[in-house]
Amino acid sequence: MSETMNKQIRLASRPSGWVTEENFTVTEEALPDPGDGQLLVRNIFMSVDPYMRGRMNDTKSYVPPFQIGEVLQAGIVGQVVSSNNADFAESDYVVGMLGWENYSISDGAQLRKIETGAIPLSYHLGILGMPGMTAYVGLHTIAQAQAEDSVFVSAASGAVGSVVGQLAKIHGCRVAGCAGSDDKVALLTDELGFDAAFNYRNSKSLPGSFAEVCPDGIDVNFENVGGEIFEAALWSMRDFGRVALCGMISNYNDEQLQPGPRGMMVIIGRRLRIQGFIVTDHPEACQEYAVKAAGWLAEGKLQYRETIAEGIENAPGAFINMLKGGNTGKQIVQLAAA
Secondary structure (H helix, E strand, C coil): CCCCEEEEEEECCCCCCCCCHHHEEEEEEECCCCCCCCEEEEEEEEECCCHHHHHCCCCCCCCCCCCCCCECEEEEEEEEEEECCCCCCCCCEEEEEEECECEEEECCCCEEEECCCCCCHHHHHCCCCHHHHHHHHHHHHHCCCCCCCEEEECCCCECCHHHHHHHHHHCCCEEEEEECCHHHHHHHHHCCCCCEEEEHHHCCCHHHHHHHHCCCCEEEEEECCCHHHHHHHHHCEEEEEEEEECCCHHHCCCCCCCCCCCCCHHHHHCCCEEEECCHHHCHHHHHHHHHHHHHHHHHCCCCCCEEEEECHHHHHHHHHHHHCCCCCEEEEEECCCC
8 A cells, every 4th residue: 555545444244145246345435634633553452253244134133234335344443643633642643443454543432542651452342352352241231140159151262262261260159161173272282371171163062061160050151153052052041041142153054044052941940140241231341350360460360362364455354253253352453553
């Protein structure tokens, strides 16, 4: 990219089933100048997240859909290049919702300044950002985990799941989870402190795998996957168990609605509480987490992993890779040098 051109990723078409590279288009435009009250941001790190798949459909949800032909949106960490906004100065580092592009114009409404230091800037999109806050809200506000609870986390090596397990251990819980490879299972048990985990791709019987890693049942299920894994988790729940429904990534690319889960009578007999949640509905808990997480990171109580792709042109591939479970920890796209 020349100094006067801005490379961007736009939605070319709405996916039918799995997202493909053909659903995106790469364009270049002249580098914009900020108007009154605006600032120009050089984007450094970009987040790709499962919820974005829903925004590619033309359906009503808790966030508006992406529009065909428009630049896609994402969580961004960047640096202010020039500013006509009194709240932001040149060279400030910021985080917020901007575009899938190398440079973005903003009025500052969805940005906040961040400090630089020992913590990597990209962590503000992961463990110090929305994924970490989601883990905290789901575990504590929604599921109301208690010390000594048995907690199960699906997609446990991902951006959210890996934090959920560590927060639960800090809280005094027993923690088990599942992931999609033996290496990810080893990461959970050897480095992130999980008490047990299994590779769901190698499982001959999901109920049997659950019984092995949660022999006394589950008090709290932090659900990221849905489908057969959620079904097997329900059958393993203890009386008065709580389910925090964070995501259903196994169904995001389905062309038709899938039946299930089966055996939902267990919800009645075991008096289960199942609640979906959106992290932005809980700003006070998010702020509480941000303060605590910084301390836990400094103390070494929280570990984090990232999978980083390089260059805005590789953002679609990184997004597809994340949807297919190819990432470990948070999937990030680095757009420029920090």
